[in-house]
């Protein structure tokens with residue numbers, strides 16, 4: 001079974017001056033179920049705005065999802081179509097850390113983003129299940 005770690009065990013890289021709190025959730029969930037869990041219990045899946053953010057979130061879903069409406073019929077699986085769950089902003093401008101040759105939308109089935117253990121981003125089928133991280137904003141949970 002997969003139990004969430006306690007706050008004390010699961011918060012990392014945190015002090016009161018940090019702007020964000022990340023909580024690792026050791027449930028295996030689809031991207032959509034992870035998003036629902038984070039929105040119910042925290043703020044959202046994490047938005048990654050810097051290398052520091054990236055270092056705090058590994059081997060889990062992140063809050064980036066492809067929005068086919070933004071490109072369908074125009075430009076294919078372009079990087080500009082990736083949307084942050086927490087803000088609705090595209091990742092067109094700002095920090096990105098795609099792995100080599102990613103996103104590739106393999107078999108036309110990959111619309112959600114998982115961060116590998118090395119911190120690189122890769123698009124995966126949203127129905128796959130991974131651990132995930134929730135983002136709490138400025139509230140200090142630790």
Ligand SMILES: [Ca+2]
Pocket residue numbers: 102103104105106110122123124
């Ligand atoms: Ca991929």
